[in-house]
Amino acid sequence: MNENRLKDKKLQGKKIMALSGGVGGAKLALGLSKVLPAEQLTIVANTADDFEHLGVHISPDLDTVMYTLAGLNNTELGWGLAGESWAFMAALERLGGETWFRLGDQDMATHIQRSKLLKEGCSLSAVTAELCKGLGIEHSIIPMSDDPVRTFVKTAEGELAFQHYFVREQCRPEVSGFRFEGIEQAQPSPQFLSLLKDPELAAVVICPSNPFVSVEPILALAGVKELLEARAVPVVAVSPIVKGLAIKGPAAKMMAELALPSTALAVAQYYNKTLDGFVIDSQDAQMAQQIAELGVKVEVVNTVMKTLQDRVELADAVLDFVATLTHIPNNVLGEG
Amino acid sequence: MNENRLKDKKLQGKKIMALSGGVGGAKLALGLSKVLPAEQLTIVANTADDFEHLGVHISPDLDTVMYTLAGLNNTELGWGLAGESWAFMAALERLGGETWFRLGDQDMATHIQRSKLLKEGCSLSAVTAELCKGLGIEHSIIPMSDDPVRTFVKTAEGELAFQHYFVREQCRPEVSGFRFEGIEQAQPSPQFLSLLKDPELAAVVICPSNPFVSVEPILALAGVKELLEARAVPVVAVSPIVKGLAIKGPAAKMMAELALPSTALAVAQYYNKTLDGFVIDSQDAQMAQQIAELGVKVEVVNTVMKTLQDRVELADAVLDFVATLTHIPNNVLGEG
Numbered sequence: 001m002n003e004n005r006l007k008d009k010k011l012q013g014k015k016i017m018a019l020s021g022g023v024g025g026a027k028l029a030l031g032l033s034k035v036l037p038a039e040q041l042t043i044v045a046n047t048a049d050d051f052e053h054l055g056v057h058i059s060p061d062l063d064t065v066m067y068t069l070a071g072l073n074n075t076e077l078g079w080g081l082a083g084e085s086w087a088f089m090a091a092l093e094r095l096g097g098e099t100w101f102r103l104g105d106q107d108m109a110t111h112i113q114r115s116k117l118l119k120e121g122c123s124l125s126a127v128t129a130e131l132c133k134g135l136g137i138e139h140s141i142i143p144m145s146d147d148p149v150r151t152f153v154k155t156a157e158g159e160l161a162f163q164h165y166f167v168r169e170q171c172r173p174e175v176s177g178f179r180f181e182g183i184e185q186a187q188p189s190p191q192f193l194s195l196l197k198d199p200e201l202a203a204v205v206i207c208p209s210n211p212f213v214s215v216e217p218i219l220a221l222a223g224v225k226e227l228l229e230a231r232a233v234p235v236v237a238v239s240p241i242v243k244g245l246a247i248k249g250p251a252a253k254m255m256a257e258l259a260l261p262s263t264a265l266a267v268a269q270y271y272n273k274t275l276d277g278f279v280i281d282s283q284d285a286q287m288a289q290q291i292a293e294l295g296v297k298v299e300v301v302n303t304v305m306k307t308l309q310d311r312v313e314l315a316d317a318v319l320d321f322v323a324t325l326t327h328i329p330n331n332v333l334g335e336g
Numbered sequence: 337m338n339e340n341r342l343k344d345k346k347l348q349g350k351k352i353m354a355l356s357g358g359v360g361g362a363k364l365a366l367g368l369s370k371v372l373p374a375e376q377l378t379i380v381a382n383t384a385d386d387f388e389h390l391g392v393h394i395s396p397d398l399d400t401v402m403y404t405l406a407g408l409n410n411t412e413l414g415w416g417l418a419g420e421s422w423a424f425m426a427a428l429e430r431l432g433g434e435t436w437f438r439l440g441d442q443d444m445a446t447h448i449q450r451s452k453l454l455k456e457g458c459s460l461s462a463v464t465a466e467l468c469k470g471l472g473i474e475h476s477i478i479p480m481s482d483d484p485v486r487t488f489v490k491t492a493e494g495e496l497a498f499q500h501y502f503v504r505e506q507c508r509p510e511v512s513g514f515r516f517e518g519i520e521q522a523q524p525s526p527q528f529l530s531l532l533k534d535p536e537l538a539a540v541v542i543c544p545s546n547p548f549v550s551v552e553p554i555l556a557l558a559g560v561k562e563l564l565e566a567r568a569v570p571v572v573a574v575s576p577i578v579k580g581l582a583i584k585g586p587a588a589k590m591m592a593e594l595a596l597p598s599t600a601l602a603v604a605q606y607y608n609k610t611l612d613g614f615v616i617d618s619q620d621a622q623m624a625q626q627i628a629e630l631g632v633k634v635e636v637v638n639t640v641m642k643t644l645q646d647r648v649e650l651a652d653a654v655l656d657f658v659a660t661l662t663h664i665p666n667n668v669l670g671e672g
Contacts, residue, residue, distance in 0.1 A: 087423070087440075088444050089445075092448065094470055096466070097449045104423075107427075109424050109428035110431065112424075113390075113428060113431045116390050119391055135430070
């Protein structure tokens with residue numbers, strides 16, 4: 001089935017790069033992994049919301065994508081591992097430790113092992129490959145960078161480290177902007193950079209993740225936007241905003257606070273220069289014309305992913321869309 | 337009851353210092369904590385078998401003493417916490433991590449919190465006080481030193497870090513000696529040193545722990561033996577060897593490999609210079625005379641602690657013995 005679908009899409013043998021944040025992005029990444037073989041899909045995860053906590057290095061977006069592709073994600077909580085237990089947290093609480101960031105017993109193994117390997121001198125890329133191997137994941141999941149980038153959220157209550165804003169303060173403070181500490185020095189990870197330059201790269205899919213804190217740090221890394229423009233492979237984003245609401249997370253709230261309309265159109269405007277195609281939900285069909293006027297091709301489908309079937313169908317639709325984008329030279333998309 | 341007993345012992349208001357390794361020592365430490373109020377008992381734990389593992393600082397003997405006094409020790413396993421779970425270990429194994437040292441989910445909280453506080457610049461003494469507070473322990477449990485001392489075991493298979501010998505290799509390699517890395521630079525912890533000089537100190541009790549790897553590092557710290565001799569407070573040890581066998585751990589096996597008879601007598605000879613009194617088990621009563629010939633007072637009682645009652649009775653017997661040691665000036669033991 002995969003092979004036929006890929007043939008249909010003229011993408012056979014070509015590579016797709018997906019850019020993802022956490023939960024929302026991971027849903028589409030999972031869908032893509034179901035329709036693309038391992039050698040054709042690379043998922044680049046945001047690491048700007050990584051942080052050091054309780055002495056371990058936590059990479060929330062990498063973990064969410066890994067757990068999701070491994071089929072181990074906790075669907076009840078919406079984050080973390082399925083069948084998670086909390087004995088560590090309870091014991092830490094007894095000791096008066098910090099418990100605002102919930103770390104499950106199994107999840108701790110990921111952080112401890114990652115931190116150990118990083119301390120031994122492994123790059124975050126190498127560590128991630130090792131963890132993916134342990135979790136039986138065949139597709140490539142890579143960090144956007146092996147260098148530290150840390151998002152700080154400018155709020156009415158002062159600047160907050162991302163997880164302090166996101167988890168500890170539960171996104172309550174009013175947002176006025178963002179700062180990506182280390183972004184000037186950070187290099188794209190070697191695999192990310194090499195894929196950006198790979199003649200086999202056929203498209204970049206921006207998953208429905210938060211544009212400001214999940215996708216922007218990836219695009220803001222040295223040379224990334226330039227390479228995307230120079231390559232002329234289509235960049236297609238899926239709107240994380242549907243009917244004015246974020247499917248997951250604080251994107252819509254942030255947009256309101258940043259004095260942006262919380263609409264798919266505003267997301268398209270935000271991505272504008274980077275974007276060739278934009279996938280919006282059927283419920284936002286009336287915006288298609290306005291978005292098209294930005295010079296961006298628009299695809300209108302169901303983007304709300306409740307079931308695995310939804311994820312696969314959206315992945316399918318996105319790849320169909322990619323294959324139809326007219327400015328892509330045939331020699332890039334192959335002969336089919 | 338406590339008050340009467342203390343009055344009987346002429347130890348009212350006086351302080352007792354117990355030196356302890358892990359499980360065996362912790363049993364007597366628990367007994368002592370049941371008959372002495374918090375202000376009269378300080379337990380100094382060996383930290384020479386501490387180690388860094390998976391990025392966290394583990395203090396096995398401190399933990400064992402803490403968990404035992406908190407009533408949280410795992411009596412089935414003989415180590416670790418009661419009601420422990422192992423989700424972290426299972427997940428770590430899935431990731432290909434090191435699992436030879438079993439770290440329970442709750443136990444990890446101790447190591448993570450300790451490591452975090454150490455990293456923030458707290459001394460091991462301060463961290464231990466904080467952990468004890470969290471566990472609701474009233475008696476003082478202190479590390480022998482805030483400086484790193486690390487036991488290496490010289491074996492037929494080369495030198496092994498203590499936990500590698502003890503846990504990973506399960507004490508199989510034949511022992512030829514020990515090396516306490518850092519012992520020359522390490523200072524006794526401030527509370528340990530201050531208690532050694534405290535005029536209220538009435539006696540030092542060496543718990544039935546391994547003489548070579550649990551007690552010797554404590555005694556080998558700069559100035560400790562000298563202060564004990566200068567002070568002339570009685571030092572009383574309880575034999576960890578009963579009928580040629582170690583109640584717990586590799587002491588008897590080590591003695592055989594070191595070409596020492598594995599007897600209570602040999603332990604007394606090993607401690608000889610430090611010792612004023614020695615408590616041996618009724619089953620070894622026939623050795624009392626030979627031990628006495630070393631110039632050491634001998635007490636013969638049941639030292640095998642199976643029940644809490646055994647622990648309390650041995651603690652009681654040890655304190656009775658301390659109070660009867662004749663060379664102790666009245667002004668040290670108080671007027672009763």
